[in-house]
Amino acid sequence: MSGLGPFPAAQKSSATKGKGGAVDSLLLGRRIRYYRKERSLTLEALGEKTGLLASQLSLIENGKREPKLSVLQQLADAFDVELSEMLANTPPDDRSRLEIEVERAQSSSVYRELGLPRIPSTKSLSDEVLRALAGMHSEIVRRQTEASATPEEARRANTELRLAMRAHDNYMPDLDKLADELLSRVDHTRGALMHHSVGKMADHLGFQLIYVNDLPRSTRSITDLENGRIYLPPASIPGGHGLRAMALQAMAHRVLGHRRPEDYADFLRQRLEINYFAAACLMPEARSVAFLRDAKERRDMAVEDFRDAFGVTHEAAALRMTNLLTSHLDIKLHFLRVDDKGSISKAYENDGLPLPQDVTGSVEGQFVCRKFSAVSSLARTNRTTETYQYTDTPAGTFWCSTQTGHADAGEFSITIGVPFDEARWFRGRDTKQRASSTCPDGACCRTPSSDLSERWAAKAWPSARVHAHVFSPLPTGDFPGVDQREVFEFLERHDIDADRATADA
Known part of the structure; x- marks a missing residue:
């Protein structure tokens, strides 16, 4: 992760930086190679001008070694260019851009999983071949992203992140x-x-x-x-x-x-x-x-x-x-955000609170026990203060504090809770409110009573509300869920407005 300072991404002429603010060795190497060839210098000739070995220079040009600042200054002097120019964050020409794109594509996990050999970007490869390689990799990534952008994949990824x-x-x-x-x-x-x-x-x-x-x-x-x-x-x-x-x-x-x-x-x-x-x-x-x-x-x-x-x-x-x-x-504690249907929107726990899970281990979208304060508090009339409750579960007794709220999508509750012994540190620990939950045992709060089942089982035919997103893939693109065309049109519109305002000033 990067340190702080004026950020390259917000400037038009910034140094070659990669992820986390580190020097982009591949881009830097291609710029050095460009300047060397532009001046008709061999690696050996450049080595004589800088005191560096040709093998060292080759590693630098191929992005396999990050040069020290003193070495960069030597190279800039040898090329008779400013150091800031050599460190610019754009490829020096279209050929270099293609080589960098192909090199990065072949270094990606997507390419490695295909088990294909690496193709070095030598002079014998034409620009057309490099464009084809880069284009094919981009399409492979697009198709893989589209194939994996399903609700199941989203739940799997979210579960892995929550557990991590x-x-x-x-x-x-x-x-x-x-x-x-x-x-x-x-x-x-x-x-x-x-x-x-x-x-x-x-x-x-x-x-x-x-x-x-x-x-x-x-x-x-x-x-x-x-x-x-x-x-x-x-x-x-x-x-x-x-x-x-x-x-x-x-x-x-x-x-x-x-x-x-x-x-x-x-x-x-x-x-x-x-x-x-x-x-x-x-x-x-x-x-x-x-x-x-x-x-x-x-x-x-x-x-x-x-x-x-x-x-x-x-x-x-x-x-x-x-x-x-x-x-x-x-x-240790747990956190729950639950909607007005009792469904989990967000959850975290490291205190052993038993949470409902689907077969993938995901808890989002699952229904919490109706006896949890996260659900029962939504039925309260006075919601200006927090609700406190002890809940006995198969994993032990937990104390929790719940606050309700309202959003455009409906009512929701926010709960923070801890195991019984940790309740002594919290306001509301003296509450007399107590419930007992045996979930996931269906008899706890989901299975209707025998009397109701006998009365209505053969006489009820509800029409289920099925949400379209159950069947739909997740929106794809560089940023899931974002309409890229709208974003680009927005930026173009405001860029033109800014130029007009500057001209008027």
């Missing part, structure tokens, strides 16, 4: 460090992160935040890498958590050195990372841990207090607690 995060207690210290470093650039040390500060963070990275009314419906934000603009939707309260989080998530792609997703699993990983980074900016690690540790010492931990202290949503605060409570306070 569970193994690390949902904690990503590298992202916390990057967030702290960016926050230090705007001198944010106390209170909620203001929208003005988010704007300064974007400016430090070389971006301008622009609020528009015509974002494509399939997007939450759009980043114009060429002109350094991040387009966001307008809001009645610009400093609101949602808008700050969206801006931070857009910036996170640059900070974390993300490239276009290779597959749906890569897309999900990137989404998780940008959400984590945004949360780490809004709720910085050191201050959050200090706040939670103080509350633990007072035995008065509460999601609502943590939420209010940092000016975020209840869900964001609860999720951030999953990042920090185990890693810093040795408290």
Whole structure:
């Protein structure tokens, strides 16, 4: 992952950087080869001018060795060019671009799985052959992505990611460090992160935040890498958590050195990372841990207090607690977001709470026990405060705190819970509310009583509501679910408007 500074992606003349901000050795090597051949120098002749071995230069040109800065300066002097020119982030000519594209294609996991031999980009290969190789690889990737973009594949990828995060207690210290470093650039040390500060963070990275009314419906934000603009939707309260989080998530792609997703699993990983980074900016690690540790010492931990202290949503605060409570306070816990039908939208647990799963191990879309507070709280009339409950399960007794909310899609609940022994640290531990769940035993809450079955089993014929997405593949493309044509038309429209405004000025 990259360090911080003015980001290459937001500038038109930046150094050759690869994933995570490292030097792109392949691109750099091709630029060096281009300058050498343009000056009719052999490897041996260039070696004499720089004091380097021809074998060393060959490794550098082929992208197999990353040269030191002093060596790069020697080469720039030998070519009589500025170092910044040699380090430009674009291929020097169309031939080099094709060679780089083919080389990267043959280094991909997709190509390796085919078991085909590597074809070196020698002079004997024409540009037409290189274009054909690059085009065929692109089509293979497209077809593989389309074939795998099914609900089953999405659930599998999401399950693997959830289990991987569970193994690390949902904690990503590298992202916390990057967030702290960016926050230090705007001198944010106390209170909620203001929208003005988010704007300064974007400016430090070389971006301008622009609020528009015509974002494509399939997007939450759009980043114009060429002109350094991040387009966001307008809001009645610009400093609101949602808008700050969206801006931070857009910036996170640059900070974390993300490239276009290779597959749906890569897309999900990137989404998780940008959400984590945004949360780490809004709720910085050191201050959050200090706040939670103080509350633990007072035995008065509460999601609502943590939420209010940092000016975020209840869900964001609860999720951030999953990042920090185990890693810093040795408290195992679970998190649930459940819709008004009792279906799991998001889930995390490292405390052993039994969650319903399908045959792939996925929990999203599964129905939680109706006796869980995550479901029963949705029937309450007074929803202004958290609901507390102990629940006896086959895996032990768990205490939980639940808050309900409303979104365009309907009602939902947010739950944070811990094993019985850990409840002593939380507000609401003295609740008398208690339930017993034997799920996944159907008799717990899903199987109708014998009286009702006898009365209605042969007389009921409901018409099931089947959602179209059950049969549909996931939207494909570089960014799943995004209408690429709408995005490009949007950027072109706003680029023209910006040029006109500049001309008028």
